[in-house]
Amino acid sequence: MADVREAAKLLEKAQRVVVFTGAGISAESGVPTFRDALTGLWERFDAQSLATPQAFQDDPDLVWGWYEWRRHRVSTVHPNPGHLAVAAMKNAVVITQNVDDLHERAGSADTVHLHGSLFMPRCSQCGEAAALPSTTGEPDEGRRVWPPSCVRCAGLIRPGVVWFGEALPEAALEAAARAASDCDVLLTVGTSGMVYPAAEIPRLAARSGAAVIQVNPQPTPLDSVALVNLRGSAAQVLPDLAARAWPDQAAE
Ligand code: APR
Numbered sequence: 001m002a003d004v005r006e007a008a009k010l011l012e013k014a015q016r017v018v019v020f021t022g023a024g025i026s027a028e029s030g031v032p033t034f035r036d037a038l039t040g041l042w043e044r045f046d047a048q049s050l051a052t053p054q055a056f057q058d059d060p061d062l063v064w065g066w067y068e069w070r071r072h073r074v075s076t077v078h079p080n081p082g083h084l085a086v087a088a089m090k091n092a093v094v095i096t097q098n099v100d101d102l103h104e105r106a107g108s109a110d111t112v113h114l115h116g117s118l119f120m121p122r123c124s125q126c127g128e129a130a131a132l133p134s135t136t137g138e139p140d141e142g143r144r145v146w147p148p149s150c151v152r153c154a155g156l157i158r159p160g161v162v163w164f165g166e167a168l169p170e171a172a173l174e175a176a177a178r179a180a181s182d183c184d185v186l187l188t189v190g191t192s193g194m195v196y197p198a199a200e201i202p203r204l205a206a207r208s209g210a211a212v213i214q215v216n217p218q219p220t221p222l223d224s225v226a227l228v229n230l231r232g233s234a235a236q237v238l239p240d241l242a243a244r245a246w247p248d249q250a251a252e
Contacts, residue, residue, distance in 0.1 A: 024190020082234030125155025
């Protein structure tokens, strides 16, 4: 309990707060994480077979079908109290590795997406943004669905996410690095802190003098970076932490 009180004091005093999230913040909404044993998404699908440019080139229908299945899954779930607590942190900069839209649906409109979004498909040839398919009904898990063609160049439309081996969106990475370098407190929630360059963000904040607070039920490599480690789930810890740090906001 002392830890959550210490974390709340750090947040209460902070002028500039960054919230850095990973798949764990969406776990209690029913969106599987990537590396958790048993429920991890990769347990059922091999990352290399689905989330690389080569995989899309070899099997556009398998890769597109998998992402459409994920997008539909996300559309059927809801932001959890963890997302809502983050959205209530009015001046916080929210930086996520997630490709779901749960932060936005909770009210964090300006979320920085380091790994792109399931909701921003684009042409694999000319890069033109594409409309989301209006197909009804959820593609079966792993069912092949042929991707639409670009209205401008007829190239195949691809998911708007960053694949292994691809560079992160420059503007997003710059915004994240700037926010992490300037903040007083960085709250990292639900990430294993293992995938770079995104995983550099909490470390950059710590090097720049910020206090890092971690929320995760499990130990991670970020344990040694964090000043305070709150062992618990996002939906449990974040509402309590926010209420202690900003009691007047909680009263709203
Ligand atoms: N609340 C908070 N944290 C949780 C919860 C929860 N309810 N449930 C699980 N976690 C934690 C796990 O302990 C784990 O440390 O969330 C973390 C999820 O880690 P990963 O599955 O590795 O997800 P993430 O860190 O977001 O992965 C980073 O890797 O595969 C790529 O691009 C993908 O963005 C992803 C990146």
